[in-house]
Amino acid sequence: MPPSPPHAAPTAYESWEVLADGLHVQRLALHLPQLREQLSTPSAQGAAATETSPGALTACPVPLTDPHAQTVVEGAGLAHWVSLPAEHGTPDAPPSQLAGAADEVGDLLLDDVRDETLRAAVNSVSAASAWWVGAFAAIRHLGVHHTRLTPVNDTISLDTLRAATRIVALGTAQRILAHQLRLNGGADESARLAYCRAVTEGIVAEPTLPALLDELGELRLADLVATSIPWRGRFTKYAGGTGAGQVE
Numbered sequence: 001m002p003p004s005p006p007h008a009a010p011t012a013y014e015s016w017e018v019l020a021d022g023l024h025v026q027r028l029a030l031h032l033p034q035l036r037e038q039l040s041t042p043s044a045q046g047a048a049a050t051e052t053s054p055g056a057l058t059a060c061p062v063p064l065t066d067p068h069a070q071t072v073v074e075g076a077g078l079a080h081w082v083s084l085p086a087e088h089g090t091p092d093a094p095p096s097q098l099a100g101a102a103d104e105v106g107d108l109l110l111d112d113v114r115d116e117t118l119r120a121a122v123n124s125v126s127a128a129s130a131w132w133v134g135a136f137a138a139i140r141h142l143g144v145h146h147t148r149l150t151p152v153n154d155t156i157s158l159d160t161l162r163a164a165t166r167i168v169a170l171g172t173a174q175r176i177l178a179h180q181l182r183l184n185g186g187a188d189e190s191a192r193l194a195y196c197r198a199v200t201e202g203i204v205a206e207p208t209l210p211a212l213l214d215e216l217g218e219l220r221l222a223d224l225v226a227t228s229i230p231w232r233g234r235f236t237k238y239a240g241g242t243g244a245g246q247v248e
Helices: 012-030 030-039 068-077 079-088 097-109 116-138 157-186 189-216 219-226
Strands: none
Touching: 012 030, 012 079, 012 116, 012 219, 030 068, 030 116, 068 079, 068 116, 068 157, 068 189, 097 116, 097 157, 097 189, 116 157, 116 219, 157 189, 157 219
8 A cells, every 4th residue: 555645644554554563562561571581591491592592682783873864763653663672682792693684684775775874774673673583582482372372382493583584674674765765755766776675575575474474483473574564464463353462
């Protein structure tokens, strides 16, 4: 669906996007004590991946210091996406083991973009995506399966979490680029090409999403990935009238 004109009522699609954002924030807020417990206990059981620890997944991203880029992020409705990792990320920790997957998205989309403000905004939401995936992965063992709603007691690999990070970073980057194009009426050719790359990558990734969601298994992680990029299954729960967040 095309974006709503300025000052117009949001479309159903846009409202679902806001609902998804709010649900992710709610789920994080509800489980912050458990997340902090995981991070403060080196021997904590239930780490999401066998090759790493919760603290290695939730390193604080590099802060966004460009006020103009911050304005772009806020305009795209992603202020919370960047501010919460900055507030709750593990300080003074090595870069997240998922950060490389987020960086790949920025490198792919921004090859021709010279606008430093736009580059900073895209890279910031991409880096934050690695934190969101890592944070939900750290508390994955506390959740339930996204279709069966039964407890999750298995582990997943770093490769699966990196694949999830790439999808989520791609979706948030696309939202930044779409906002930028709405602001300038599509006049910035490099931004338009970057947006087209994001759309194309989403189309290429779509066939892999059902299998990725099954590998992730847990409800919070599956919803984070499933609602991140435009695809046929993005808001199936909302369109079908299924209650969101009912487990919590």
